[in-house]
Amino acid sequence: MPELPEVETVRRGLAPVMEGRRILAAVARRPDLRWPLPERFAERLTGRRIGRLGRRAKYLVADIEPEDGAAPEVLVMHLGMSGSFRIEPDEGVPSTPGDFVMARSKASAHDHVAFRMEGGIEVVYNDPRRFGAMLLVPRASLEEHPLFRDIGPEPLGTDFNAEGLARALAGRRTPIKAALLDQKVVAGLGNIYVCEALHRAGLSPERQAASLVTAAGKPTAATRRLVDIVRDVLEEAIAAGGSTLRDHAQVDGTLGYFQHTFRAYDREGEACLNPGCRGTIARLVQSGRSTFYCATCQR
DNA sequence: CAAAGTTCCTGCGAGC
DNA sequence: TGCTCGCAGGAACTTT
Numbered sequence: 642m643p644e645l646p647e648v649e650t651v652r653r654g655l656a657p658v659m660e661g662r663r664i665l666a667a668v669a670r671r672p673d674l675r676w677p678l679p680e681r682f683a684e685r686l687t688g689r690r691i692g693r694l695g696r697r698a699k700y701l702v703a704d705i706e707p708e709d710g711a712a713p714e715v716l717v718m719h720l721g722m723s724g725s726f727r728i729e730p731d732e733g734v735p736s737t738p739g740d741f742v743m744a745r746s747k748a749s750a751h752d753h754v755a756f757r758m759e760g761g762i763e764v765v766y767n768d769p770r771r772f773g774a775m776l777l778v779p780r781a782s783l784e785e786h787p788l789f790r791d792i793g794p795e796p797l798g799t800d801f802n803a804e805g806l807a808r809a810l811a812g813r814r815t816p817i818k819a820a821l822l823d824q825k826v827v828a829g830l831g832n833i834y835v836c837e838a839l840h841r842a843g844l845s846p847e848r849q850a851a852s853l854v855t856a857a858g859k860p861t862a863a864t865r866r867l868v869d870i871v872r873d874v875l876e877e878a879i880a881a882g883g884s885t886l887r888d889h890a891q892v893d894g895t896l897g898y899f900q901h902t903f904r905a906y907d908r909e910g911e912a913c914l915n916p917g918c919r920g921t922i923a924r925l926v927q928s929g930r931s932t933f934y935c936a937t938c939q940r
Numbered sequence: 941c942a943a944a945g946t947t948c949c950t951g952c953g954a955g956c
Numbered sequence: 957t958g959c960t961c962g963c964a965g966g967a968a969c970t971t972t
Contacts, residue, residue: 643944675946675969699945722944723971751971770970772945788946815964824946831944906944928965931942942972949967956960 643720645796645829646875648699650882651726655764656694658728659703662759663690669754674768675721678754679777686716686756686777698792698828704780713780717788721772727752731761793827796871801827803860803868810850811858818846818927827871833906834874836933840905842870843915845939846925846932905933913938 643651667683679685692704703716729747748755754766754775766773778786793809794800809826810817820826821835830838839846844853844863853863881902904914905922913920913935920937 647944719945721946721970769972770943770945772969774946813963819964822945833944929967945969947968950965952962952964954961954963956958 643699643722643724644831644834645696645699646834646878646882648701648720648829649696649879651720652694652696652701653882654728655701655726658758658760658762658764659691659756660694661691663688664756665759666757667755670748671753674753674771675719675774676776678775682775682777685714691716691758697789697795698824699831700788702783705777714777715780715783717774717776717778717783717786718766719774721768721770721774723770724766724768724773727765727767729763729765791825793823793825796827796829796875801868801872803865806868807854807858807860807864810864811854813850815850816846816927817844817848817850817853818932820850821871822928822930829875830871832930832932833903834871834878836906837903838867838871838874840913840915840934840939841874842867843938843940845936846927846934848940905935908933 664686665688667686669678669682672678686705689708690706692706695702695704699719701718701720703718705714705716707713748765749767751767751769751771752765753768753771756764758764766775776788783789794805806827810820813820818835818839821830821838822832824830836846842863844867853861853867855861908922909924911922913922915935915938918935918938920935922933922935925932925934
């Protein structure tokens with residue numbers, strides 16, 4: 642599930658308990674997630690203070706205050722398909738590394754990494770499928786890192802605009818669905834929000850990407866509309882995540898899963914909800930992934 | 941069976 | 957014709 646809105650919601654949930662605080666202890670219960678965890682992962686984080694917790698595309702990026710003289714690093718975290726964070730409240734356990742227990746009585750099988758923060762709260766990362774990742778990267782070279790180098794513009798920033806999208810789509814012989822899923826075109830969209838945006842925009846997921854731009858690679862009305870709709874869809878989802886964030890925090894502190902109501906995704910056979918449309922949502926498979934759309938109003 | 945993500949590999953077509 | 961190169965599409969990873 643974690644696409645841009647979910648990751649942003651997680652970021653907002655973690656920021657208050659991580660930013661400006663020291664990691665008193667870190668623990669990894671296995672050596673790898675999707676990839677091996679960094680060498681001496683826990684040791685390198687222990688005692689370090691977290692600065693800003695940011696987000697780039699679907700990655701969380703935490704500034705780590707360096708030890709004296711050392712080059713600053715960032716902790717990069719990705720939730721993969723099934724990752725989530727949980728905040729375990731301060732249980733009054735003495736905050737020394739030796740007493741760090743990852744709230745052991747509450748630990749479940751897929752709790753892979755945890756941080757005990759200054760103040761006693763524990764931040765626990767759970768990921769059944771282990772498609773997630775944690776990396777330590779020199780801050781100065783983050784943008785050149787292979788995982789970040791080719792990522793496209795943030796859809797909620799000014800870099801994402803009709804002119805840029807047109808340039809990215811021009812000449813591409815691939816369906817618009819696949820193009821929007823490509824993180825080089827725009828950062829942070831996944832299967833759900835691509836379906837939602839195309840549905841709201843009334844664009845067929847099978848339309849060739851290049852058909853949305855002029856022969857000269859300039860934006861059309863459809864390109865402009867799509868840019869606005871992608872922003873709207875993501876902003877609405879973040880707003881919805883913010884409200885579930887409050888609800889969830891009261892329940893069990895789990896961040897990463899919130900069920901927003903979708904208008905197309907996972908609604909096969911149900912009525913199309915676009916204004917004035919009497920069609921039905923259908924499902925098709927593109928590049929091995931489900932696409933939910935309305936053949937009546939998406940052209 | 942299908943699943944929200946990303947990388948890697950293969951195969952194809954364009955262009956030299 | 958033959959060889960690269962880049963792009964597009966699919967498999968793979970793993971667990972529930």
